[in-house]
Amino acid sequence: MMTDAYAIGIDLGGTQVRAGLVDWSGKLIARESMLTDRMGGPQAVVEQIGLLVDKIIVTKPECMIAGIGVSAPGPLDAVTGHILEIATLKGWENTPIVEMLEARLGQNVAIENDGLAAALGEWRYGAGKGLTHFVYVTVSTGIGGGVVADGRLLRGRRGMACHVGHMSIDPNGPRCGCGNPGCWEAIASGTALARRAQVAMMGDPASTLHSGPQPIDAGAIFAAARHGDGTALKLVNEEARWLGIGLVNLLHRYSPEKIVLGGGLSQGLDLMRAGIEAEIAAHAMVPFRTVSVVSAGLGGDSGIIGAASLFQFSDRI
Ligand SMILES: [Zn+2]
Incomplete structure (x- = not known):
């Protein structure tokens, strides 16, 4: 029965591999984590995921597990279950991660790009709940x-839609990890903010x-x-x-009812709200200006909960 589906x-x-047991209402009832074995390649990380899942199952043997959903950085092919590459980890090109995990875990496994998994979590259980259109x-x-x-x-094709960080914002801007100049990510990510802070x-x-931590991070900048x-x-x-400029693009493109902001920098949304809203007021077309920007409802757990939800809804939408 659906209500029994954990x-x-x-x-x-x-940085980290995290695992969580999620109940039918989207509540995280057990969690485990460890630092990602960055050098070990896919086989080592599959073993890490295996250990985390084993630990969770041992503590909750009464829970029937419907499946294991994985949120991972892309680009990845959610249809065939292959990770195509991971910029931050070596040796992951064309990794059949779903097949490898199913062999290790003996459970059904599905994979989703991390941005989509988190959006799914927020839509089903967080700040996007009940909405028909949101970003x-x-x-x-x-x-x-x-x-x-x-x-x-x-x-989208192969489940690769919405790599919004690679919208081109400034063709003369700093080079992005993807190789292009001036992607939104290269200008407005926490990494870019920290780099600007060092110069400032x-x-x-x-x-x-x-007097804060070195190297400086977004949290220290917000605190100061x-x-x-x-x-x-x-x-x-x-x-x-910079965030506002990207969000204006997304407002025009998708006409959401709300924009939900997650990730570490959403901790500073209270400080940035006026600036973001000013950018939207100045550059969004009039009918788009009333859309609000809110923080993620599930905090740092949107991805875990969204990935688990791949097995909690009868339709893989
Ligand atoms: Zn890029």
């Missing part, structure tokens, strides 16, 4: 996302950013801004502007 979600990231954007080390339009998740700090020896540090506030305003 599923496990895996969030494979460049999810995650801003952390990179920028990813997913779009629900007309009541369904846009997957050189021009402001009095900034409290110097909350304490009124002028350089940090300037960086935050600039970040809000």
